[in-house]
Amino acid sequence: MSALTIRFAEPGDRDRIMLFWHEHWIAGHIMSRDTELFSWQYQDGNKLNIVIAEKGDELLGFLGFIPDSRFDTDTRPEEQVIALAGWRTKDGAPPALGTALLAHLRKNVPHGALVTLGLNxxxxxxxxxxxxxxxxxxxxxxxxxQMSAYRLLKLPAGVHLPAATGNKILRCLSENDFPLYASGRKSGFYISARYAQHPRYEYRIYGVEQDGVPEGLIVLRIAEAENAKAFRLVDMSGPQTLFAGIAPALQELMHSEGVEYADFFCHGVEAEYMNATGFMDVAATGATVPNHFEPFVPDNRPIPYAILNPKNIPPTLCKGDGDQDRPNLNDPSSPSRMELATHEHLN
Structure with a gap:
């Protein structure tokens, strides 16, 4: 009888993992049918960033992960953040197999913190x-x-309109510019590999400048539904203070593009900097700001997180960390299952 084996997957395991995803998790999930997207997210040189458990030829479970080093090979291994992205075991698999997959990852891949976004x-x-x-x-x-009516955004009556103050400018960047604006954990190489080279989404990277001096950068993506558009601010690089004073520039950009709003999911960004930008706390104001666009769900969908940070390295987390900002459309015959069931890591 074959023994249980836990190991890191290789590129040759890709098709069986995608089939497992379809048969034992979510049928038609984009990661079970889009080989280019799957390889872009998980392939790292001659290996896959996936831990698998198998017994003979039978695949029993897998744990996908996205380390910072996937996008920047100069990342210091002991300080990198690893985002867990896809965790599933087969019905009838040995007890605690899922935690054994995680233990294998923690033992064999150096890191400063583990995070996951979108868990139930x-x-x-x-x-x-x-x-x-x-x-x-x-x-x-x-x-x-400057918009008099919204199709996507719902604001309660009497919402105070924050003053748009500041003189920072936003400059649309090319890849050659990224190193001049990026700093910290998410370097210019990281931003290029994660966003400029994404196989499906088109991101816009804007440099933030104060008096001609680069201060950092932000990453935006346009989402569309109901014949309307929104800016999804999915990532940032640089000090948190880069947000203070960019409201006028963002307002001008939204007006020129005809978008209803810009929204930003994050953890670890101080509220004072967001308030200084003119951003409003969605929960505190009672606003409705859709998060799911593939398919469109016209209500709030919070993003839960989990973080294990034994070295007390305080990472700033954004929606672009992990696998929360990727194509999600499922088989059109049952589109809602994909968005609402995504990231069901374990039974």
């Missing part, structure tokens, strides 16, 4: 038992105040 309540309790801190990402929105 049952999985959150499992993470808590494993020592993770859990919560909800902050959700901020900056409406386009």
């Amino acid at each position: 309540a049952d999985v959150a309790r499992l993470y808590e038992r494993l020592g993770f801190k859990t919560g909800l990402m902050d959700h901020w929105v900056l409406p386009n105040w």
